[in-house]
Amino acid sequence: MPAHRRTPSYRGVSRRGALAAGAAVLVTGCDLDPRSSGDDEPATDRPAPTSGGPPVPSQEADLLLLDEVRTLVDQALALVAATRDTHVSLRRTLGPLATTHRAHARRLDGAGRVPATTDTPVGTPAGPPAGRVRVDRARALVEVRAREERLRWILADRAVQAGSGAFAQLLGSMSASLAQHLAGLRVGP
Amino acid sequence: MTLTPATGTPTTGTLDALQATLAAEHAAIYVYGLLGGRTSSSAEPALHAALSRGYDVHRGQRDQLVRTVRDLEAEPVASAVAYDVPDNPFSAFEVQGAALYLEGRCTATYASLIASSVGDLRRWGLSALTGAAVRRLAFGGDAEAFPGIDVSAIR
Numbered sequence: 387m388p389a390h391r392r393t394p395s396y397r398g399v400s401r402r403g404a405l406a407a408g409a410a411v412l413v414t415g416c417d418l419d420p421r422s423s424g425d426d427e428p429a430t431d432r433p434a435p436t437s438g439g440p441p442v443p444s445q446e447a448d449l450l451l452l453d454e455v456r457t458l459v460d461q462a463l464a465l466v467a468a469t470r471d472t473h474v475s476l477r478r479t480l481g482p483l484a485t486t487h488r489a490h491a492r493r494l495d496g497a498g499r500v501p502a503t504t505d506t507p508v509g510t511p512a513g514p515p516a517g518r519v520r521v522d523r524a525r526a527l528v529e530v531r532a533r534e535e536r537l538r539w540i541l542a543d544r545a546v547q548a549g550s551g552a553f554a555q556l557l558g559s560m561s562a563s564l565a566q567h568l569a570g571l572r573v574g575p
Numbered sequence: 576m577t578l579t580p581a582t583g584t585p586t587t588g589t590l591d592a593l594q595a596t597l598a599a600e601h602a603a604i605y606v607y608g609l610l611g612g613r614t615s616s617s618a619e620p621a622l623h624a625a626l627s628r629g630y631d632v633h634r635g636q637r638d639q640l641v642r643t644v645r646d647l648e649a650e651p652v653a654s655a656v657a658y659d660v661p662d663n664p665f666s667a668f669e670v671q672g673a674a675l676y677l678e679g680r681c682t683a684t685y686a687s688l689i690a691s692s693v694g695d696l697r698r699w700g701l702s703a704l705t706g707a708a709v710r711r712l713a714f715g716g717d718a719e720a721f722p723g724i725d726v727s728a729i730r
Contacts, residue, residue: 482718489720542701551690558689558701559721562682562708566718569709 444549451544455557456494462537463487465519469526472519476527483534483567490560497556531571538564592691593644594652596700599684600637601654606677607633609660610670619667625713626674632710633681636703643696675714681707686723 466484470477520526541561548554607630616623644651664673685704689697708722720726 486718486720493721493726542698542705545689545701546694546698551692554697555686555690555724556721556726558697558704559686559724561701562705562722563718563720565705566708566712566722569712570718 447547448549448553451548451557452494452497452553455541455544456491458537458540459487459490459494462533463491465533466530468519469530472521473523473526475523479527479571480530483530483571486563486567490563493556493560497553527571531568534564534568534571538568588691589696590644590647590649592688593640593647593696594649596684596688596703597637597640597644598652599681600633600640601652602658603633603677603681604630604637605654605658606660606673610664610674613665614667614670621713622667622671625710626670628713629674629678629710632706639699671714675711675716678707678711678714678716682711682723 463484466480466487470480470484520529538561541557541564545554545557545561548557607626611623611626611630614623614626641651660673661676662669662673664670682704685700685707688700689704692700704723708719711722712718
């Protein structure tokens with residue numbers, strides 16, 4: 387696997403820039419088109435992901451959800467990667483989780499049709515993880531579990547919020563995937 | 576968990592997805608019953624226990640879905656008299672494989688329900704999807720990146 391160069395600006399500029407520009411092309415990827423799957427609730431009745439201000443149209447709300455989730459996946463991946471680097475004995479244990487996060491990141495990029503820069507492999511951890519890796523192996527694993535559990539919960543919650551049925555399905559599946567990983571991730575020696 | 580529709584009158588698509596999910600629960604109950612009957616609780620206690628748990632979960636979910644469909648003033652789909660079970664499993668290994676396959680089919684059904692619903696019904700689908708995905712591990716399945724969906728078909 388090639389060494390991944392970290393380019394913090396990728397997350398901060400490219401995606402948010404696309405969002406700010408309206409990014410009309412974004413709606414067709416993983417079908418973020420609202421009401422794509424047949425329910426009839428008006429799109430603007432969806433709970434907006436942010437509080438305050440005028441109601442956010444469903445399509446834009448989904449893009450905001452996408453951006454939020456993509457960032458959280460990056461952060462989770464960064465913690466897993468750092469933990470694997472710090473604790474060699476956890477490399478194998480956490481390998482499948484890292485692979486899954488990369489797959490999720492790739493799919494989310496496909497959903498949003500945000501082009502990856504040529505020098506930034508998709509799923510590359512962007513910036514430092516939110517929190518340091520514990521020196522104690524067991525504690526480090528507890529930290530990873532806690533982060534993954536939180537991400538799992540957020541994915542499920544955002545799946546309910548999503549305006550697009552296909553996007554909800556994707557987020558729900560990602561959440562279920564993390565539940566599988568967590569079930570197999572034992573804390574102990 | 577309540578299963579009331581979020582708001583308004585559900586579309587035909589939502590009701591169809593509900594009925595498809597109910598049909599899947601009927602099938603799951605049948606298959607779990609068959610698999611449980613072919614598994615010795617003394618010789619294969621872990622497998623037998625996993626099958627029993629799966630059976631109970633799907634029975635509970637079936638009952639919830641029947642009530643929900645009736646709340647929508649529709650007639651719940653009935654169970655078939657019998658279901659085809661691939662490869663007619665008898666050994667513990669085959670039984671495990673059949674349960675794994677069954678839960679895989681269920682995850683796809685729940686994922687479809689998620690896409691076709693909103694609110695509490697979607698939340699129910701999420702819970703069912705997660706439960707089925709985790710149950711697959713007890714039958715020898717591995718963690719997947721996208722349980723229940725074929726990501727190549729999303730586009």
